[in-house]
Amino acid sequence: MIYFTDGSRNGFLTAFVRAFRDEDAYITSRQKxxxxxxxxxxxxxxxxxxxxxxxxxxxxxxxxxxxLDLLLRSGADNREQIAFRYFKKIAQDRRxxxxxxxxxxxxxxxxxxxxxxxxIHRLHGFIRFMESASGALYAPFSPDNDxxxxxLPHFRxxxxxxxxxxxxxxxxxxxxxxxxxxxVAPLDRAEVLLSADEQAWQALWKRYxxxxxxxxxxxxKQMRGYMPVRYWKFLPEKNAPEL
Amino acid sequence: xxxxxGMISEERLKILTESAKYDVSCSSSGSARKNxxxxxxxxxxxxxHSFTPDGxxxxxxxxxxxxxxxxxxxxCPNRVSADVPRASATPDExxxxxxxxxxxxxxxxxxxxxxxAETPNRTMENLLLTVKKLxxxxxxxxxxxxxxxxxxxSLVREAASYADRMSYNVELPSESSLKLLAPQKSKESLLTPxxxxxxxxxxxxxxxxxxxxxxxxxxxxxxxxxxxxxxxQILRLxxxxxxxxxxxxxxxxxxxxxxxxxxxxxxxxxxxxxxxxYQADWLxxxxxxxxxxxxxxDADLPLEYDPKxxxxxxxxxxxxxxxxxxxxxxxxxVPGIGARSAYKITEARRFARLTFExxxxxxxxxxxxxxxxxxxxxxxxxxxxxxVRGLLAATENRNAVQLSLFSDEENALKAxxxxx
Numbered sequence: 284m285i286y287f288t289d290g291s292r293n294g295f296l297t298a299f300v301r302a303f304r305d306e307d308a309y310i311t312s313r314q315k316x317x318x319x320x321x322x323x324x325x326x327x328x329x330x331x332x333x334x335x336x337x338x339x340x341x342x343x344x345x346x347x348x349x350x351l352d353l354l355l356r357s358g359a360d361n362r363e364q365i366a367f368r369y370f371k372k373i374a375q376d377r378r379x380x381x382x383x384x385x386x387x388x389x390x391x392x393x394x395x396x397x398x399x400x401x402x403i404h405r406l407h408g409f410i411r412f413m414e415s416a417s418g419a420l421y422a423p424f425s426p427d428n429d430x431x432x433x434x435l436p437h438f439r440x441x442x443x444x445x446x447x448x449x450x451x452x453x454x455x456x457x458x459x460x461x462x463x464x465x466x467v468a469p470l471d472r473a474e475v476l477l478s479a480d481e482q483a484w485q486a487l488w489k490r491y492x493x494x495x496x497x498x499x500x501x502x503x504k505q506m507r508g509y510m511p512v513r514y515w516k517f518l519p520e521k522n523a524p525e526l
Numbered sequence: 527x528x529x530x531x532g533m534i535s536e537e538r539l540k541i542l543t544e545s546a547k548y549d550v551s552c553s554s555s556g557s558a559r560k561n562x563x564x565x566x567x568x569x570x571x572x573x574x575h576s577f578t579p580d581g582x583x584x585x586x587x588x589x590x591x592x593x594x595x596x597x598x599x600x601x602c603p604n605r606v607s608a609d610v611p612r613a614s615a616t617p618d619e620x621x622x623x624x625x626x627x628x629x630x631x632x633x634x635x636x637x638x639x640x641x642x643a644e645t646p647n648r649t650m651e652n653l654l655l656t657v658k659k660l661x662x663x664x665x666x667x668x669x670x671x672x673x674x675x676x677x678x679x680s681l682v683r684e685a686a687s688y689a690d691r692m693s694y695n696v697e698l699p700s701e702s703s704l705k706l707l708a709p710q711k712s713k714e715s716l717l718t719p720x721x722x723x724x725x726x727x728x729x730x731x732x733x734x735x736x737x738x739x740x741x742x743x744x745x746x747x748x749x750x751x752x753x754x755x756x757x758x759q760i761l762r763l764x765x766x767x768x769x770x771x772x773x774x775x776x777x778x779x780x781x782x783x784x785x786x787x788x789x790x791x792x793x794x795x796x797x798x799x800x801x802x803x804y805q806a807d808w809l810x811x812x813x814x815x816x817x818x819x820x821x822x823x824d825a826d827l828p829l830e831y832d833p834k835x836x837x838x839x840x841x842x843x844x845x846x847x848x849x850x851x852x853x854x855x856x857x858x859x860v861p862g863i864g865a866r867s868a869y870k871i872t873e874a875r876r877f878a879r880l881t882f883e884x885x886x887x888x889x890x891x892x893x894x895x896x897x898x899x900x901x902x903x904x905x906x907x908x909x910x911x912x913x914v915r916g917l918l919a920a921t922e923n924r925n926a927v928q929l930s931l932f933s934d935e936e937n938a939l940k941a942x943x944x945x946x
Contacts, residue, residue, distance in 0.1 A: 382873035385884040408575040408585075412630045420629070441566055441667075442629065480626075483533060487623070488632050490536045494543035495588060496578035499782065500797065505581030509574065520576055 285323040286310045288363060292355060295363055296333035298326040299370055310363040340370060344379040353396045358427040365391050399428045406430065407437050409514050412447060413485075414478040420447040421475045424517050431458040432467045439465060448473065485519045492520035534619040541613040545593035545604050546639055548784075549695075549747065550777045554585040554634035554668045556742030557690035564664020566628055566635070568690060568741070573634050586637035586670060587627055591615055591652050595641030599697070599708040601752050603784040604641045614643065617656040624660060628667050635668025635690070636660070642674060642710075650677035654685040661688045668742075673723075675715035682719055683726055691742035691774070694720050696767075699760045703753035706789060717771070720744060724772050743774035750803060751781035751795030757826040761806055761817040768810060778803045802827040809833055812865060813858045830919045835861040838898055839915060845898040846905055849885065850875050861918075862894030882906050894918060 286302050288294035290312035302308035309315075317323055341348050347370070354366040369392035372380050383389045412420035420442070424431075431451040435458050438447060449458040450470055457470035515521035555572030574583035592614035593604045603610060615623075624636045638656060640649050650673075657669055671689040673682055686692050694716045698704045701713045723744060730739035746767060750760065764776045780800035783792055806827055809815040813834070820833050828836045838845060838861045847856050849871060857868040867890040874880060874888065882901040885892060897907030897914045908914045 380877075382870075383877040384870050384874035384888045385878045385880060387887070390887060404571075404573075407569070408573045408631075408634075410631050414630070422631070438631075440561055443561065443563075444565070445629065480533070484626050484630065487533065487536060487539055488627065488630070490539055491543055491587070491627075492576060492578065492584065494540045495547045495584060497547060497580045497582075497782075499794075500580040502581030503579055506577045506579055509581070509583065510577040518576065 284308060285315060285317065285321060287315075287323060287325045288312045289328060290355075291328055292351065293330050293333035294326060294328040295351075295355060295366065296336045297329045298363070299367060300332055300336050301326055302367065303371065303374070308367065310367045311361065312363055313360050340373065343377055344373055344381075346381070347373055347379070350381070350392070350396060353399045354392060356429040356433075357395050357399050358429070359395060359398075362395065365395050368392070399430065402426055402428050403430050403433055405514070406434055409510070409518065410434065410438070410449065411517055411519060413475065414481050416476045416478050418445070418478070420445050421450065421473065422448065422517070423450045423452050423473070425453040425513075426451060427513075429454060431456060432465075434458060435460060435465045489520050532619065532622070534615055534623055538613040538615060539589075539623075541611050542590045542593060542615060543588065545610075545641070546588045546590045546637075548603070548779060548782070549588065549637070549639060549672075550582075550779045551637065551670065551693060551745055551747060551775070552583050552585050552588070553775065554670075556774060557668055559666050559668070559690060559741065561666045562664075564666055565625065566665055566667030568666075568668055569634060575631065575633055585634045586668065587624055587633045587635070588637040589615070589620065589623075589639075591617075591620065591638065591640040591656065592643040592649070593641045594643050596644065597642050597708070597710045599711065600787045600789055601707055601749055601781065601785065605785065608785055617652060617659050620656050621659045621663065621665075624667070625663070625665060628665070633667075635670070637670040637672075639672035640674065646674045646676040647678050647681060650674045650681045650685065654681060654688075657685060657688040670742075673719050675711050675719070677719075679719065679722055682723070686723055686726070686740055689740060691745065692723060692740055693745040693747070695747040696763075697748060698753050699748050699750070699755040699763050700753065703755065707752060720746070720771055720773075743772070745775040745777065746773055747777040747779055749781050750778050750800060752790055756821075756824055757799070757803060757806070758817070758821040758823040760803065761810065761820055762823060764807060765810055765817040776807060778807070796829075798829055799826070802829065802833060806833040809837075814855055815859075832861070834859070835894060835918055839911075839918070842911060846900045846907070847898065848903070849899050849901050850879050852899075860895050860898045862891045862898075867891070
């Protein structure tokens with residue numbers, strides 16, 4: 284049976300309990316084509332049931348709930364199913380299994396989490412702020428995984444005296460720091476009035492990027508491997524006329 | 527943070543960057559400096575902000591304060607006798623550039639170096655002034671500072687107290703080559719300040735003073751292929767730099783003929799040689815190998831196999847090893863198994879006996895490893911030693927061509943004819 288959830292954590296945990304004994308269960312928050320005769324149900328999040336499941340899982344493995352948070356942030360279509368198989372394994376084995384790499388479910392979950400945490404690390408480097416006329420910093424980006432709020436601690440520690448907005452344009456939301464507090468808010472489109480010097484700094488940066496390259500040692504494949512093309516859209520040095 | 531406003535011009539930025547780019551050190555790791563009320567902090571694992579078309583990462587703003595040099599090192603594009611455009615920047619300009627780039631998250635910090643302008647002391651003072659200005663202005667991002675040979679020890683020590691990492695380039699792998707190609711630098715002018723800084727860091731630790739002196743330690747760089755030293759000699763030098771001088775990294779820069787001189791070769795060194803040296807360097811630092819195991823003193827590293835493969839082929843009597851039993855340090859010596867795979871194997875085998883299929887699913891690269899391991903008693907490699915050699919060399923060649931590691935025609939031809 285296919286269990287549709289609303290994508291929330293409690294929705295997943297509710298479906299997890301309901302689907303636990305179903306050998307053919309598939310949990311998803313995406314639309315999915317049903318095979319002929321396949322049963323499906325929409326699972327309403329049940330907060331009390333979810334809380335009980337959480338308590339039981341964390342009694343077996345204290346760290347597994349923060350892993351659930353990472354898994355549900357994944358941009359993969361089958362993220363709920365990956366999480367389901369991993370948590371089912373934990374519940375069945377009644378012990379932490381995160382390093383049981385010979386098991387498919389564990390391996391899939393571990394890869395999925397690695398993609399999320401690796402993207403966070405990448406974005407620590409690839410985020411590009413532009414300075415607005417008010418001095419606040421604005422960075423649009425379009426991550427594979429839903430991670431904009433997980434970038435907040437890093438940039439807050441670095442730039443405590445600057446207000447900044449990390450705008451996930453594809454999910455239409457933003458992680459915002461106002462100079463005191465940080466929060467997440469829906470944000471469709473932002474109109475940013477740039478500071479007087481912003482264009483000049485971007486030009487200097489592009490000039491720097493072009494100058495530090497050694498043209499006689501071109502290795503484009505390596506560059507793309509480290510910095511995939513899907514991130515280029517928001518990098519001033521990669522989407523400007525060549526210098 | 528207020529500096530005298532006055533953005534550096536694109537033209538000068540270009541000259542000062544192009545003069546600095548052959549310094550290969552790029553890493554921003556090793557420092558956990560805290561943000562003490564201003565801007566920026568250290569990122570212990572290091573962070574790459576961009577990648578250039580040559581495949582290198584951009585982590586730090588790598589720039590010279592001046593490229594107007596009084597020295598005449600033969601291999602250097604900025605030597606006094608070279609006819610190149612000259613420029614310099616003021617401490618204010620560098621500080622402002624660093625802060626404004628950092629704020630936009632373009633960079634992880636500053637890598638500041640300089641040609642020897644006027645005198646070594648005058649140059650070192652300028653570097654010191656810049657880092658001091660940055661730190662006193664509340665900048666806590668990463669700073670890698672280049673040491674100027676022959677500068678006063680007290681100046682160097684003060685500058686180092688503001689930096690995360692400092693480096694003196696040994697430039698060439700032997701004293702005789704240094705004398706020939708960099709007449710104004712001497713071995714002592716490079717090694718003595720390194721030793722002084724290491725001693726200062728040690729004092730700092732022993733007195734349990736707050737913070738750390740050069741938290742990311744020291745590194746160095748040498749040019750490979752401008753002089754006749756073998757890889758075996760180079761690796762022995764690196765090993766002593768790691769063990770005795772306590773350096774964090776040695777960088778190798780394959781020689782690129784930017785200037786013509788009768789004392790220098792006309793051809794660039796194939797980047798494959800540089801690649802092999804880095805592989806060997808990793809074996810020294812992370813895999814428990816010694817330079818003596820990797821290459822004889824009078825020989826280069828083989829180009830057709832990676833150094834670990836070459837070592838394993840010389841020591842076939844130690845293989846195959848059983849994946850389910852071999853200790854970590856033995857797994858790390860299996861060609862194709864890196865630190866990450868070795869960790870996965872040692873963790874996973876606590877739960878279940880691992881088979882060849884398991885390893886495949888765990889994404890352990892088995893192209894090379896399968897000839898050197900057994901999985902649950904079964905061997906999946908080639909039957910004879912000759913076959914193993916053939917298979918390993920063949921895969922290496924394909925990779926090498928794909929990555930276009932051959933920067934010169936001679937090597938490319940050798941690769942085609944199979945000589946390499």
